[in-house]
Amino acid sequence: MRWGIGRGSWRVAPGLYCVGEAGPGSPVLVTANCKMSFDALRRELDGVDAWILVLDTAGVNVWCAAGKGTFGTGELVRRVRAARLERLVSHRRLVLPQLGAPGVAAHRVREECGFTVTYGPVRAKDVLRFMENGMKAEPGMRAVTFTAMERLSLAPVELVGSLKPLAWASAALFLLGGIGPGIFSPGNAWHRGAGAVAVCVAGILGGAALTPLLLPWLPGRAFSAKGALVGAVVAGAFLAADGTSTGAIPGVATTLAVSGISSFVAMNFTGATPFTSPSGVEKEMRRAIPLQAASAVLAAALWIGEAFIR
Amino acid sequence: MRGFSYLEGVSTLRLDPGRCNGCGLCEQVCPHDVFSVSGGKAAVVDRDRCMECGACAMNCRPAAISVTPGVGCATAIIGGWISGAKPSCGCA
Numbered sequence: 125m126r127w128g129i130g131r132g133s134w135r136v137a138p139g140l141y142c143v144g145e146a147g148p149g150s151p152v153l154v155t156a157n158c159k160m161s162f163d164a165l166r167r168e169l170d171g172v173d174a175w176i177l178v179l180d181t182a183g184v185n186v187w188c189a190a191g192k193g194t195f196g197t198g199e200l201v202r203r204v205r206a207a208r209l210e211r212l213v214s215h216r217r218l219v220l221p222q223l224g225a226p227g228v229a230a231h232r233v234r235e236e237c238g239f240t241v242t243y244g245p246v247r248a249k250d251v252l253r254f255m256e257n258g259m260k261a262e263p264g265m266r267a268v269t270f271t272a273m274e275r276l277s278l279a280p281v282e283l284v285g286s287l288k289p290l291a292w293a294s295a296a297l298f299l300l301g302g303i304g305p306g307i308f309s310p311g312n313a314w315h316r317g318a319g320a321v322a323v324c325v326a327g328i329l330g331g332a333a334l335t336p337l338l339l340p341w342l343p344g345r346a347f348s349a350k351g352a353l354v355g356a357v358v359a360g361a362f363l364a365a366d367g368t369s370t371g372a373i374p375g376v377a378t379t380l381a382v383s384g385i386s387s388f389v390a391m392n393f394t395g396a397t398p399f400t401s402p403s404g405v406e407k408e409m410r411r412a413i414p415l416q417a418a419s420a421v422l423a424a425a426l427w428i429g430e431a432f433i434r
Numbered sequence: 435m436r437g438f439s440y441l442e443g444v445s446t447l448r449l450d451p452g453r454c455n456g457c458g459l460c461e462q463v464c465p466h467d468v469f470s471v472s473g474g475k476a477a478v479v480d481r482d483r484c485m486e487c488g489a490c491a492m493n494c495r496p497a498a499i500s501v502t503p504g505v506g507c508a509t510a511i512i513g514g515w516i517s518g519a520k521p522s523c524g525c526a
Binding site: 190223230231266339345346391394396400402403404405406408409 | 438439440441442444445446459462463464465466467483484485486487488489490492493495502503504505506507508509510511512
């Protein structure tokens with residue numbers, strides 16, 4: 125799952141589920157039909173009697189689905205009616221994960237099906253405490269976190285996502301690598317192409333793994349700047365480790381390429397974080413993309429040009 | 435979310451105190467503690483913490499809150515620029 129392999133096929137059938145010996149007085153907890161969300165909730169309800177109402181979000185987690193509106197007022201009201209919940213339970217309360225709120229208007233749910241929405245905690249692990257507290261959230265239960273482990277667990281998906289563009293870039297780099305005084309040299313294509321692909325991989329690792337991990341400690345606010353800095357450091361290590369690409373031109377080309385790629389990949393990581401805003405990302409992109417493109421073009425020009433002056 | 439802050443002064447979040455009925459739902463649903471309700475009125479404590487998820491506006495019955503919600507994802511925004519449509523991520 126965390127590698128993004130077959131993610132979409134891990135779905136739970138939408139509808140009403142019974143946990144323990146759920147009865148008319150048992151609470152009704154609402155979640156998405158994403159397997160990760162459903163399992164996280166079910167794990168926490170060990171030994172509890174409750175109903176779980178699963179909405180059809182096409183297998184997407186609660187927060188993302190709420191953002192798109194699939195975890196939304198309409199779907200919730202439909203599922204409440206389809207399950208004939210009003211006959212099954214004596215109370216009229218639904219407990220929703222807090223992160224479902226961007227898609228659900230509590231007042232409209234009440235108007236349309238008579239059930240009152242109570243927003244529970246952000247994390248499933250707090251749901252039992254929340255209910256024991258009389259449906260009151262303790263400090264910390266309502267805020268999202270972004271720990272090093274949470275950040276690192278996102279890296280595999282980012283890496284897998286970069287494989288396809290990397291494959292295309294590699295093909296282009298092997299072709300370009302062969303260009304030189306002898307017009308095209310297969311030996312050069314292989315040797316120089318492989319070196320360039322390694323530079324791309326270094327940039328991707330910098331932007332997709334190192335930058336997320338080091339995020340809170342990297343200076344600046346823009347992800348592109350953080351990624352560029354990490355890329356420059358990675359390029360330094362790369363040059364130190366690879367004795368063959370010594371000299372000013374390969375050094376500058378490598379540094380420009382690694383930090384440009386790392387900056388771009390890190391900027392994409394904004395979408396996986398729980399604190400960046402679309403307005404902010406757009407502003408950052410308008411500034412960063414021209415710089416990233418310029419560094420990539422300059423790096424490529426230096427790299428191709430270098431073949432002619434050796 | 436201590437230790438994390440994004441660009442300043444970009445959020446589209448607006449609160450009209452005149453319309454607020456002090457129900458407190460915005461404070462409950464906000465994942466970044468942007469709101470504080472006291473004396474029957476909500477106030478924006480720190481607008482720069484807002485990530486424009488839209489939960490507050492969605493659950494504000496008197497429509498005192500407005501925000502332009504969307505995905506904070508670079509790939510989605512590039513896709514939006516190219517297609518001319520609203521940015522949407524690949525999740526579904």
